[in-house]
Amino acid sequence: MRLVSLNANEIVRAAAHWIDRGVRLDTRTFAAELGISRSTLFRRAGNREDLMGDALWYLGNGTMDHAIRVFEKENGDAVRSATGELRCLAVMRQYRSDIAGNQGFRRLLAEEPTVAIRVLTDPRGRVQPRVMAAHVNLLGRDVEAGGFVPAVSLESLCYAIVRLGEAFLYSDVLASRAPDLDAASTLLAALVEGHVPASERTAGL
Numbered sequence: 001m002r003l004v005s006l007n008a009n010e011i012v013r014a015a016a017h018w019i020d021r022g023v024r025l026d027t028r029t030f031a032a033e034l035g036i037s038r039s040t041l042f043r044r045a046g047n048r049e050d051l052m053g054d055a056l057w058y059l060g061n062g063t064m065d066h067a068i069r070v071f072e073k074e075n076g077d078a079v080r081s082a083t084g085e086l087r088c089l090a091v092m093r094q095y096r097s098d099i100a101g102n103q104g105f106r107r108l109l110a111e112e113p114t115v116a117i118r119v120l121t122d123p124r125g126r127v128q129p130r131v132m133a134a135h136v137n138l139l140g141r142d143v144e145a146g147g148f149v150p151a152v153s154l155e156s157l158c159y160a161i162v163r164l165g166e167a168f169l170y171s172d173v174l175a176s177r178a179p180d181l182d183a184a185s186t187l188l189a190a191l192v193e194g195h196v197p198a199s200e201r202t203a204g205l
Contacts, residue, residue: 088139096169132162
């Protein structure tokens, strides 16, 4: 039993741990485990979908940070990898792969598809605006480093990237087809660079 001094951030981290382990986020059971009432949970973290959104963002942000570290460990501060792949594209590819491979996340999509998609893709929700901002920052680094020149504003480009990424990452729920991450990487590379880089051409569509 936890102490009632838990703050909102601690509650979100605990919820993220539940989702990561594939445990359904039942607010009654969750509050009981934390040692607080459901009303206290609501006051500190919002309703169930608010809490789920914050927890999913916490997991997604950690996944993005990990993808950046993976690239930097292999390539340092370079804006392209040894194979010529643009840094932001490599990071996004790793990010999507890690999310798709998270069994807790996949279980949430399988067991609560309607709620999960609503929370993940609501343009006014707790997840998509933050994901959009993270992508603007990610691509902005490469623009500043001279990696590429966007054909449209970063905000417009990242909007297209995030929505296209969602279409492929959640395609099993949205379109009853298996996620094709290679196709997503190929299309996103073309979207960012204006053509399909040589390193992506073998992925196919």
